[in-house]
Amino acid sequence: MKVCVIGTGYVGLVTGVCLAHTGHHVICIDNNEEKVKMMKAGQSPIYEPGLAELMQSTTKAALLEFSSDLGYGVEHGDILFIAVGTPPLPTGESDTRYVEAVARGIGAHLNQGYKVIVNKSTVPIGSGDWVRRIVLDGVDERQKEGGSLITAEFDIVSNPEFLREGSAIYDTFNPDRIVLGGNNPKALQLMQELYAPIVERRFAEDKSARPVDVVTTDLSSAEMIKYAANSFLATKISFINEIANICDRVGADVTQVARGIGLDSRIGSKFLNAGIGWGGSCFPKDVSALVHTADDYNYDAKLLKATIEVNTHQRLIAVEKLQQVLKILKGKTIGLLGLTFKPDTDDLRDAPALNIIENLNRLGAKVKAYDPIISQSGMRHGLSGVLVETDPERLADGCDALVLITEWEQFQKLQYSKMAKLMANPVFIDGRNYCDRTLLESAGFQYVGIGH
């Protein structure tokens, strides 16, 4: 099928590349010329395992193209994905101006023939109908400006995305479900055809697994499913973090507790890792946006507010632990292992590390960090008050404590004995309960976990 994906960020680029890999002809559009230039040269503008390789092979097979010309993409695609960012506004609601610009642009370029316009971006509930109106406004504006007269034939479908950064390609080919919201069966049928190779597990790790569940709903329910899923997961993490804080006080071990409750199939073992809290470009903004929507409809979303409140506190738990061990932080040097909000990504958006750095600076500590991707890429966007070191041993040199922020796999096997000897004070705060306490202690560290 002919597909156009508008917005080539963490979601749009992965979606475009994966759909091309399944055999569709995809044009990816971005208004950032720099990015388009990079992608045309076969380079991925983001770090996502396996993405650059798949980008190159699909481009070579003539199934994937990049352009900054929206008109070219709209003309090509029978299915047009909107995958631009919806970042948070200071009020907590989503900033939908990029979606609006794209919808208007689609309207201005609609040509003859039926199109399905897909909201892949996470958009406030009710956005499906709003996008339809903006597209029609775009059509009207073009006609007022003397453009050719067309009868715009299109439908809107909400197709929320559930991929995780760091495993985005795996998640796309091995989804738990695909959600399609819309009013016209014709549009939903086309979407089912588009996703057939994925639904039938032709690109899955386990090709014999039963087909992927496709959940078809009305527009608003599909939009709500996205917010409800992220809010549930964030609440689950805040819940286990609260249990960890109680464990710390009563002397229980949250990792054992998480195993003990997670084996109950009604609870499930995933997303029960206690630590320094959830971050990233989606959980924080999506939970806040749902609270804001509820507020608009005169509902006080108390549980969601508590989920956020627990997380805000949890982000500083590592600083509290440093104070308990080192007492005065003024003049001390703290080394952070990891900066990104989770491993296997270069994404620093709303990363807990940013709050920790800010607070350590406020308390007068010097902060250094080593992150496998950020240290190599030279990417420092959004980072201040921290010296980024080029390797773990340089990081350890002279530190009064190390804090594990991100559970990058390589952090389980660093030269910890050597690092402990380079430190002024070998303290290790494991912000993700990720490393082996015995190994760290035998390397000479005082090990402090979260909730155990």
Ligand code: NAD
């Ligand atoms: P992003 O910021 O990484 O990418 C957005 C891209 O859109 C950028 O490349 C930008 O240049 C481009 N863009 C902006 N305006 C444009 C325009 N007018 N025309 C063409 N391109 C334009 O965003 P993202 O992380 O990929 O998120 C996109 C959406 O998907 C958001 O709504 C987000 O909530 C949702 N989402 C993200 C994830 C994730 O893991 N990041 C997962 C699920 C859903």
Ligand code: UGA
């Ligand atoms: C999350 C969801 O998992 C995806 O389904 C969704 O598509 C995406 O948000 C989105 O809407 O953008 P992502 O943010 O990439 O994906 O990463 P997660 O693996 O969910 O982790 C989010 C945060 O929670 C990270 O900071 C992580 O460290 C933290 N986390 C996760 C925990 O603290 N404990 C856990 O047990 C799991």
